[in-house]
Amino acid sequence: MKFGKEFTAQMVPEWQEAYMDYIQLKSLLKEIQRFKQITKPPVTPDGLKRKHTLYRAFSGLTQRNNNPTGPSSLSNDIESHPIFVNSVNNGGSQSYQTTFLMSSDEGGEYELDYFRRLDEELNKVNKFYKAKVDEVMKEAAMLNKQMDALIAFRIKVEKPEGGFDSSHGPSSDESGDDKDDKENEIVNQKVREQKPKNLKAARPAPLEILSHVKMNNTLETPRSTIKGLLKHPVHAELNYTRENLRKVEDQLKPAFVEFYQKLRLLKNYSFLNTLAFSKIMKKYDKITSRKASKSYMKMVDNSYFGSSEEITKLMERVEATFIKHFSNSNRTDGMKILRPQAIRERHRITFSTGFLAGCSVALILALILIVRARNLMGKKEAILYMDNVFPLYSLFGFIVLHMITFAANIYFWRRYRVNYSFIFGFKQGSELGYLEVLLLSFGLAVLALTCVLLNLDMEVDSTTKDYGTYTELLPLILVLLVLFILFCPFNIMYRTSRFSFLRCVFHCICAPLYKVTLLDFFLADQFTSQVQALRSLEFYICYFGWGDFKQRLHNCEASNVYNTFLFIVALIPYWSRLLQCLRRLFEEKDPMQGYNGIKYFLTIVAVSLRTAYSLDKGMGWKSLAWISSVIAAMVSTYWDLVIDWGLLQRQSKNRWLRDKLLIHNKSIYFGAMVLNVLLRFAWMQTVLGLKVSFLHTKSLVAIVASLEIIRRGMWNFFRLENEHLNNVGKFRAFKSVPLPFNYDEDEDKDE
Incomplete structure (x- = not known):
């Protein structure tokens, strides 16, 4: 792999603009190379000059004297040092400037432009790195204070009369052993006893720290939300119990892991940029036949990001602290947590996915051939089948289609380097890839299609005068199987992802009692495109609960209760999103959340x-449905294109798009906008009452619902692309982890 591609692949996506622009500098070198090739003097036919020079160099006669004093010594020195590099102090910030000493040469203006651009990139990288180091040093001081409180809290819980271990926190140099800990405790105790009362300590005594500390209520629950509305104090007094100690440790542990990941990425940022400057200068030397890389790289190595060791030392101290206090001094276990292994592609998953995909295609072809060969849809019993059985299996079709579109989203997010794992807040190493999602979707498709083939009878049994009990129960058994796997507490079938999904579903149902994260409202948006699937679940309850499934008969649509729940089930996703918008409006004071809530209110009215x-x-x-649906569709379409996708910007450098695009082919964005508008108006079928002669009404409803799922899949990609670019613009590459303790001075700052 070429270095340019490898350099891009290893970048932190949100910091991409802060890295050295290797591609731009490489293009400048290509311009220099083209000029050199155009103005290169012709080579003499006999080549005598080249051979003569070669023989002289080989004989050793040309550079016998190491300190030349002849008239050509100055020109030789300039040739060996074509640049002069120096640092300039501008208002406390250090910048670097390169003076090109051979600008009078032919084509020197190209090289002048190259070094000017190179200095800009060096100063940009140096400034960004220094700013990030300053940030992590402040975070280290904060974590150090949290560790002070944790260790004092631990002493209070486990050994109320014990001493205190001073070697802790990110700022400590060594972890120490048990013997040193006891000696430190004795020394600290003696120092405290002998210290004059009028001398103010720079750091409070170990157990005195707890008098300045309160517990942060970081757990988001309906109870905490209600307390917040009632102006209940956010910070609680310390309660020295083992349960609280465990909670504090569970909160500090991910904070250290996240902080360590930031340090690792900063160290990698420094290494990659140093390597990029080295590579580009070697290319410059090769193209121009000069010797400038040594002088320039000396300046790079002396720069802040090239010479600073704060990050390396801080990483060592974080490792020592984490291993001692969170992994029982077991380095192997501690480093496994600090440096989680990346998910490796497994061949068995690839094979299984391909196998199940092939089975799904084969079952679909078999189903089509059986229906055509037996002319099943031409029989009078087919109407009964479409009214009763088809809605049961269409539920699985909606789920499988949505999972396939989401797998496609993951594939393209990875291809265009959208950091979806960070945006969704997934735990590193636990997120599913597109192959895993496809494996689950094709597995469900195989089960559903097998049940359809087994339950494809159109005629009642001549003996029992009803349809087979077991075959008619197949869709219900499949639903129960899916629910069992979804709620299964055992570590099978991606338990972490399943529980994360269930937790988000619970947050959506309980809105607005939980703090709204991006993953919560993103999932709620998915449910707004699965209204027909939710209605299918309602039909399951009515059909198997009160209908005669052996005769394929039901009286659901004649029931007022069933029709009432048709309203309620269709409105639940939109109502959840409306409440989420109101919660965010209350917390963030952002008027855009209020406007978004109005959009969902209009949709509720239209539905x-x-x-x-x-x-x-x-x-x-019909008139009311027309008016409300047109208004809701127009507002939703505008919100999709302008707010969620960030498109339709007249002043953008990409006309009617946005300034930054991940896909180079702009026509894809215009095609997506047109397609989104068309699919948004798929509701016209329900209002106009359109009918197709060769399609049953239930089939037409399923097709329209599938089109909405496809539209949602397309929306997902551009919505997350816009979110990713917003994070890139603000260099947000890490999630904020709530800390357990709050110091009095922190509370004063908040006020």
Whole structure:
């Protein structure tokens, strides 16, 4: 792999603009190379000059004297040092400037432009690195104070009369052993006893720290939300119990892991940029036949990001602290947590995914051939089948289609380096790849299609005068199997991802009682495109609970309770999103959340009126459904394109798009906008009552629902692309981890 591609692949996506622009500098070198090739003097035919020079160099006669004093010594010195590099102090910040000493040469203006651009990149990298180091040093001081409180808290819980271990926190140099700990405790105790009362200590005595500390209420629960509304104090008094100690340790542990990851990325940032400057200068020397890389790299090595050792030392101290206090002094276990292994692609997953995909295609072809060969849809019993059985299996079709589109999203997010794992807040190493999602989706597809083939009877049994009990129960058994796997507490079938999904679903249901994260409202948006699937679940309950599934008969649509729940089920996702918007409006004071809430309110009105029209085909309902649906669709389309996707910007350098795009082919964005508008108006089928002669009404409803799922899959990619670019613009590459303790001075600052 060429260095340019490898350099780009190893960048922190959110810091991409802060790295050295290797591609731009390489293009400047290509301009210099083209000029050299155009102005290169012709080579003499006999080549005598070259041979003569070669023989002289080989004989050793040309450079016998190491300190030349002849008239050509000055020109030789300039040739060996074509640049002069120096640092300039501008208002406390150090910058670097390079003077090109051979600008009078032909084509020197190209090289002048190259070194000017090179200095800009060096100063940019140096400034960014220094700013990030300053940030992590402040965080280290904060974590050090948290460790002070943790160790004092631990002493209070485990050994109320014990001493104190001073070798802790990110600022400590060594971890020490048990014997040193006891000696330190004795020394600290003696120092405290002998210290004059009028002498103010720079650092409070170990157990005295706890008098200045309170517990942060970082756990987001409905109870904490209600307390917040009632103006209940956020910080609680310390309660010295082992349960609270465990909670504190569980909160500090991920804080250290996240902090260590930041240090690792900063160290890698320094290494990659140093390597990039070395590579580009070697290319310059090769193209121009000069010897400038040594002088310039000396300046790079002396720069802050090239010579600073703060990050390396801080990493060592964090490792020592974490291993001692969070992994029981077991270095192997501690480093496994600090440096989680990346997920490796497994061949068995690839094979299994391909195998199940092939089985799914084969089952679909078999289903089509059986239906065509037996002319099943031409029989009168087919209407009964489409009214009763088809809605049961269409549920799995909606789920599988949504999972396939999400797998495609993951594939393209990875291809275009969208850091979806960070944006969603997934634990490193626990996120599913597109192959894993495809494996689950094709596995479910195989089970569902097998059940369809087993339950494809159109005629009742001549003996029992009903359909087979076990075959008719297959869709219900499959639903129960999916729910069992989803809620299974054992470590099978990606338990971490399953529980994360269930937790987000619970947050969506309980909105606005939980703090709204991006993953929560992103999942709620997915459910707004699965209204028909939710209605299918309602049909399951009615069909198997009160219907006669042996005769494929039901009276659901004639029930007022069922029709009432048709409204409620369709509105639940939009109502959840509305409450999430109100929660964010209350917390963030952002008026855009209020406008977003209005959008969902309009959608709720439109869905209600369309549902009412589908139940009561009156002209009044039709007019109201038309008006509300047009307004809701127009508002939602504008919000999709302008707010969620960040497109339709007239002043952008990419006309009608945005300034930064991940996909180079701009026509894809325009095509996506047009397609989004068309799919947004798929509801016209329900309002206009469009019918296709060769399609059953249930089939048409399923097709429209599938189009909405496809639209949501397309929306997912551009929505997260826009979120990723916003993070890149603010260099946000790390999530903030809540800390357990709050010091009095921190509380004063907040006030």
